[in-house]
Every structure is written in structure tokens, then in C-alpha cells.
Amino acid sequence: MITPIDKWEHIFLDTSVIFDLLANSENLKKNELVKKRVENTQKLFNYFNEVTKQTGKKYMFYISAVTISEMTRNDSENMVNAIFYFFNSSGITFVDFSKNIASKISQNVREYLPDYSVNQFISHIQKNTIKPNDIVNIRNWIIDDLKIAASAKSIKKLDVVLTADKNTFKPIAEKLKIPVLETNNIPKDLFDEISSIMGIS
Helix, strand or coil: CECCHHHCCEEEECHHHHHHHHCCHHHHCCCHHHHHHHHHHHHHHHHHHHHHHHHCCCCEEEEEHHHHHHHHHHHHHHHHHHHHHHCCCCEEEEECCCHHHHHHHHHCHHHHCCHHHHHHHHHHHHHHCCCCCCCCCHHHHCCHHHHHHHHHHCCCCCCEEEECCCCCHHHHHHHCCCCEEEHHHCCECCCCCECCCCCEC
């Protein structure tokens, strides 16, 4: 159970959420589901901004260093500037994918991956191991979503992890038992506005 939105202070953002925040929903008219998701995400962050203006409440947003790497593959300077501009009135903490996090994953990868991903991992080892004593580079195989979710898990005080990726990131986050919410499921009231007091299961 995730606490209601009005209790949130410490919020981790998956890469997909940041892309949605920076998207122009008017360009998504051909894909109504994505358009609605983007609008939901942007409404949520408008809510955060309004709360900060009215009450002075400060939110802490966490973004993985892996996310920054993913985003800057396409347009480095403009993308980073857009992130800082968007969050200019709030705190941002960039969470590094540290050796400690990588080590924990390597020691027990099954704990960090959904069953279907474990099977992919085993298949990868079988394909890349020619001799019995060959060493497979686990670090190169670990997908970015796993790195990001493991980084979120390393944060001691966390109210929610937001993602738009229900197929890969969300199952991994659920496996890690971190409080993850898909942005398509942000609670709304009868007027299609953010419901800040509704519990989230």
C-alpha cells in the first residue's frame, strides 16, 4: 500500500516519467493512451508545484545517474538543462549506481529480477560461456531498469517510485518491494483532477 499523495515528500522518478514530464501532449493525439498518461504525469507535478506555492512544502526528487545517462544519449545539454529548469523550485538528488549496489545485485541476482528476467539471465550466461571456467561479465548484462530500481531501493527514506514503464521497470520494482506507482494509475477524483487523499493499493 502506497501512502496518499498528500503525504509524499521523497519521490523517485524513473526515466520514463521524466520523458513524460518534458513531452508535449498535443503532439500525441494519435496515441490517446500515451497522451493521457503524459497529461496525468504533468497534472501530478502541477499539483506538487501548487502545494509548494500555497504551503511552502518542499519535495525531494531522486533521479538515478543511470537515468541521466539514458537521457543524454540523445541530447545531452538541452535535456539536462530542461531537467534543472523543471525542478528549479524543488530539491533534486542524483543517485549514483555505486559499487555497493552493483555488488548486492551480483551476489543474488534472483532477488532483483522477476522470474522471466532470471530465465533471460541464465540464457545469457549459457550463450556466453564456452568453457566451464569462463567468467561472464554480469555488470554489462544488467539492464538499466534494474540499475535504476536498485538505486531507488538504496534510498532509506522513500515514499514512492513513479514510472510509466509497466512492462519492465514496474515488475522489477515490485520484486524489490519498493513502493512503485505506474503513472497511468495516479488516483483522480470525479472531476479528473489529482486525488491527494485517496489511498493507493
